[in-house]
Amino acid sequence: MTSGLQAAEQAIRLLRAHEDIVQHGDGCPAEVIARAEAEMGLVFPPSYRRLIEEFGTWEIPPTEFPGVYKTPPLGEKLLGSPAYTVEDREVLGLPHHFLVVMHDDVWEVVVLDTSQPDQAGEYPVYAWNPGVLEGGLTEKVSDNFGEFTLAECRQKLG
DSSP states (O other): HHHHHHHHHHHHHHHHHHHOOOOOOSSSHHHHHHHHHHHOOOOOOOHHHHHHHSSSSEEEETEEEEEOOOGGGTTTEEEEHHHHHHHHHHOOOOOOTTEEEEETTTTTEEEEEETTTTTTSSSEEEEEETTTTHHHHHHHESHHHHHHHHHHHHHHHO
């Protein structure tokens, strides 16, 4: 198992151990994940896919991990990463190879850079600031999504 997947599994255990604080969905089926990837024209890395399969979307207040989900009022419209990625491309000029995994007050837009896969198919995590010309400004925040999520969970949950 890769370090990203190991970290994702640790994050899942940590989130499950704090059900009194954490809010999450019921998971996301493979066909919905495939549709999300098709809508964005990007592929989820293994650690992000695992967390989406488990929760769909999750939150450690006030930090939201939008993942992939649907709501009854919006029917079949996919929300979370697919919606943020497509909208940020149109509105903010997000480069096509970035996959949005979070909007945050601290990090601005948190993205996975799908143009830089490692041997396990994981992508590095960057904070992207769209307010800068020439494609925005990026700052690397983690080697992969699993490690990023685990660090965020540990910080919020202790």
